[in-house]
Amino acid sequence: MTDTTTTTTDTTATTTRHSALIPLPEKAARYGTLGGAVLTAAATFMAWTWTAEFPGDLTVTGYPGGLQVLTLIGALITLLLGLSALGIRGLRWLTPGGTTAPTLLFALGTLGTTGYTLGAISYRLGGVVNLEPGAWVAGIAALLTTLCALGLPADEPDPDATDAWARFRNTLKAPPARPATITLPSWAEILVIAVAFGIALYVFTYGIDTEYVELFTGFLILVLFGGVALTKTGLPARLTALTAKHRTIALTAAFVAAAAFPFTQTNDTYTNVAANILVFATVALGLNVVVGLAGLLDLGYVAFLGVGAYAAALVSGSPDSTIGVHFPFWAAVLTGAAASLVFGIVIGAPTLRLRGDYLAIVTLGFGEIFRITMNNLDGDSGPDVTNGPNGIPNIPDLEIFGFNLGETHTVLGVDLGRFANYYLLMLVFTIIVVTVFRRAGTSRIGRAWVAIREDETAAQAMGINTFRLKLLAFALGASLAGMAGTVQAHVQYSVTPDQYKFVENAPPNSAFLLAAVILGGMGTVSGPLVGAALLYLIPAKLQFIGEYQLLLFGVALILLMRFRPEGLIADRRKQLEFHETDQLDVPEQRLPDEPAVTKAGA
Incomplete structure (x- = not known):
C-alpha cells in the first residue's frame, strides 16, 4: 500500500513538472511571477527615454504616461491573477476557470506591449542609446514575469504532452468555469451586467481615442492577449449566463453604453x-x-x-x-x-x-x-x-x-x-x-x-x-x-x-x-x-x-481558421462542431465473455 502511494505521488509530480514549459519549482514560479509583475509596474514610474520627441512624454519620473500606462495595466492584472492563484480571500472569484493560462497570457501581453514600446523608441529616435534605465528595468522585469509564468503548472496537466510545443499548448488550456457558489440577488446581477458594459465602453473609447499609431498598436497587443486571457478565466462564461438570464436588460445596457x-x-x-x-x-x-x-x-x-x-x-x-x-x-x-x-x-x-x-x-x-x-x-x-x-x-x-x-x-x-x-x-x-x-x-x-x-x-x-x-x-x-x-x-x-x-x-x-x-x-x-x-x-x-492591409488581413484569417474557426464570439452549436467535447465515453456492445471497451479506448 505504501509503495502504491509513493508511485502515485511520483507520477503526479512528474506530470506536474512536464506540464510546465520551463521546469521550475511551483513556489519559485508563482512568487517569481508576482515579483516580476510588481517590478514591471514599478518601472512604469521611471523615465523610459530622455526626450519628448517620442509621443506620450515618457521622460517623466513619478507617474506613467502613454504606453507606460498600458504596461502598468498589464502588470497589475497579471499580479491580481497571480494572487488569485494563491487562493487569497476575495480574489478567487477572478478565476472561476483556471489561473495559469490567464496569468501567462497577460504576462505575454505585458511583455509584448513593453517590448514593442522599447522597439518603437529605438526605431523612432535612432537606437537603443535613447532608452533610459527605467525602460531596461521594465523590459527585463516583463521578461522575467513571462519566464516564471511559463514555469507554472498547467491547470489540467496532460501526461501525453512531452515536447515543448505540446506543453505550451497544454499550459494555455483552462478547465470549464466552476459554478458560482454564491447566488446573487437580481439587482446585483443587473449591476454586474451594467459594470461589464461600462468597462467595455471605456476600453473601446480608449482605443478609438488613441492619438498616435504607437499607442494604438500597444493597446491592440494588450487587448489581444488580454481578451484571450479573460476567456480562460471563466468570467465571460459567467457573464454570458447572466446576460442570458436578463437578456432584455443586457441588450438595453449594451445600447445605452453605445449611446x-x-x-x-x-x-x-x-x-x-x-x-x-x-x-x-x-x-x-x-x-x-x-x-x-x-x-x-x-x-x-x-x-x-x-x-x-x-x-x-x-x-x-x-x-x-x-x-x-x-x-x-x-x-x-x-x-x-x-x-x-x-x-x-x-x-x-x-x-x-x-x-x-x-x-x-x-x-x-x-x-x-x-x-x-x-x-x-x-x-x-x-x-x-x-x-x-x-x-x-x-x-x-x-x-x-x-x-x-x-x-x-x-x-x-x-x-x-x-x-x-x-x-x-x-x-x-x-x-x-x-x-x-x-x-x-x-x-x-x-x-x-x-x-x-x-x-x-x-x-x-x-x-x-x-x-x-x-x-x-x-x-x-x-x-x-x-x-x-x-x-x-x-x-x-x-x-x-x-x-x-x-x-x-x-x-x-x-x-x-x-x-x-x-x-x-x-x-x-x-x-x-x-x-x-x-x-x-x-x-x-x-x-x-497601407497596401499591406490585405496581406495582413489574409494572415489573420488563416490564423483564425486554424485556432478559432467558430469565430471570436461563437454560439454553442459552432463550438461543438469545431471542437472536441468532454462527453462521457459510451461503452460498445460486446459478447458476455469479452472485456468492456469504450469507444475512446477502442
Missing part, C-alpha cells in the same frame, strides 16, 4: 469613425441573416448597400439628382429599403436554386454588374440616371422633426456635432436590425434557415420549402442593407460606383463584410458587430499598413 459614446468625445474626429463602424456593423449583421442563418454564400452583398444608397440619394433632394425630388427622411429610408428588397428578389429568384460555389460566383457577378451599371448610367453609355463615375454628390443632411443632423446641437451640456448625430441615428437602425435578427433567428422560419444551412437535402426531405425560405432570407438581408445604405449616403455626402467594389482597401466591401461575419461568429448577434468594428477600426487607426 453614451458621443458624450465622451470633445469633437467629431473619432465620432466619424464610430458612425462608419456602425454602418459597417449593421450591414454585416444583415449579411449574417443570409450567411449565418441560412448558409447562403453571398459575395456581392455590398451591392444591396449600394442600391439603398443610390435610391436614397436620388430622392433626398440633391441638386445633382436626375429625378429632382425631395422625400422626407422616413420616405427616403423606405425607398432605399424597398429598392434593395426588390433587387434581392429579382436577383435571388433565378439564382437561389444554385448551391455552394455556384451561388457564390453568381452573387459575385451581381455585385460587379451593379457597379458597372451604375458607372454606365451617365447619359452616354446608357440613360442619364446616376451621373456615371461622378456619382450623386451634394446630398443634403437629414432633417427629422425639425432636427437637422448636419448642425451642432447641445444635449445634456455636451455639443454633438454632425457625425455624432448620425452616429445616434445609425444606432437606432442597429437596434432595429438586431431586433429583426433576434426575432427571425428564434422563429419557426429561423429554425428552418438553420436546418437548410446544416443540410439542405435533409431539410427539403422534412417538408421545408427551401427555395421560398432562401429567397425570404435573401430579401430580408437585402432590405436591411438598403436601410443602412440610406444613412451611409447622407453621412458621406455622396455615392459613387467605386464605393461598392468586391475588394478595396477601405471597407465596407463584400470581402470585408463576409470576413466580419466569419471573424465575429456566424449566426450570433454580437459576433458581426465585433468583427466589423475590428476590421474597420484597425485600418482606420493603423494607416501605415
Whole structure:
C-alpha cells in the first residue's frame, strides 16, 4: 500500500513538472511571477527615454504616461491573477476557470506591449542609446514575469504532452468555469451586467481615442492577449449566463453604453469613425441573416448597400439628382429599403436554386454588374440616371422633426456635432436590425434557415420549402442593407460606383463584410458587430499598413481558421462542431465473455 502511494505521488509530480514549459519549482514560479509583475509596474514610474520627441512624454519620473500606462495595466492584472492563484480571500472569484493560462497570457501581453514600446523608441529616435534605465528595468522585469509564468503548472496537466510545443499548448488550456457558489440577488446581477458594459465602453473609447499609431498598436497587443486571457478565466462564461438570464436588460445596457459614446468625445474626429463602424456593423449583421442563418454564400452583398444608397440619394433632394425630388427622411429610408428588397428578389429568384460555389460566383457577378451599371448610367453609355463615375454628390443632411443632423446641437451640456448625430441615428437602425435578427433567428422560419444551412437535402426531405425560405432570407438581408445604405449616403455626402467594389482597401466591401461575419461568429448577434468594428477600426487607426492591409488581413484569417474557426464570439452549436467535447465515453456492445471497451479506448 505504501509503495502504491509513493508511485502515485511520483507520477503526479512528474506530470506536474512536464506540464510546465520551463521546469521550475511551483513556489519559485508563482512568487517569481508576482515579483516580476510588481517590478514591471514599478518601472512604469521611471523615465523610459530622455526626450519628448517620442509621443506620450515618457521622460517623466513619478507617474506613467502613454504606453507606460498600458504596461502598468498589464502588470497589475497579471499580479491580481497571480494572487488569485494563491487562493487569497476575495480574489478567487477572478478565476472561476483556471489561473495559469490567464496569468501567462497577460504576462505575454505585458511583455509584448513593453517590448514593442522599447522597439518603437529605438526605431523612432535612432537606437537603443535613447532608452533610459527605467525602460531596461521594465523590459527585463516583463521578461522575467513571462519566464516564471511559463514555469507554472498547467491547470489540467496532460501526461501525453512531452515536447515543448505540446506543453505550451497544454499550459494555455483552462478547465470549464466552476459554478458560482454564491447566488446573487437580481439587482446585483443587473449591476454586474451594467459594470461589464461600462468597462467595455471605456476600453473601446480608449482605443478609438488613441492619438498616435504607437499607442494604438500597444493597446491592440494588450487587448489581444488580454481578451484571450479573460476567456480562460471563466468570467465571460459567467457573464454570458447572466446576460442570458436578463437578456432584455443586457441588450438595453449594451445600447445605452453605445449611446453614451458621443458624450465622451470633445469633437467629431473619432465620432466619424464610430458612425462608419456602425454602418459597417449593421450591414454585416444583415449579411449574417443570409450567411449565418441560412448558409447562403453571398459575395456581392455590398451591392444591396449600394442600391439603398443610390435610391436614397436620388430622392433626398440633391441638386445633382436626375429625378429632382425631395422625400422626407422616413420616405427616403423606405425607398432605399424597398429598392434593395426588390433587387434581392429579382436577383435571388433565378439564382437561389444554385448551391455552394455556384451561388457564390453568381452573387459575385451581381455585385460587379451593379457597379458597372451604375458607372454606365451617365447619359452616354446608357440613360442619364446616376451621373456615371461622378456619382450623386451634394446630398443634403437629414432633417427629422425639425432636427437637422448636419448642425451642432447641445444635449445634456455636451455639443454633438454632425457625425455624432448620425452616429445616434445609425444606432437606432442597429437596434432595429438586431431586433429583426433576434426575432427571425428564434422563429419557426429561423429554425428552418438553420436546418437548410446544416443540410439542405435533409431539410427539403422534412417538408421545408427551401427555395421560398432562401429567397425570404435573401430579401430580408437585402432590405436591411438598403436601410443602412440610406444613412451611409447622407453621412458621406455622396455615392459613387467605386464605393461598392468586391475588394478595396477601405471597407465596407463584400470581402470585408463576409470576413466580419466569419471573424465575429456566424449566426450570433454580437459576433458581426465585433468583427466589423475590428476590421474597420484597425485600418482606420493603423494607416501605415497601407497596401499591406490585405496581406495582413489574409494572415489573420488563416490564423483564425486554424485556432478559432467558430469565430471570436461563437454560439454553442459552432463550438461543438469545431471542437472536441468532454462527453462521457459510451461503452460498445460486446459478447458476455469479452472485456468492456469504450469507444475512446477502442
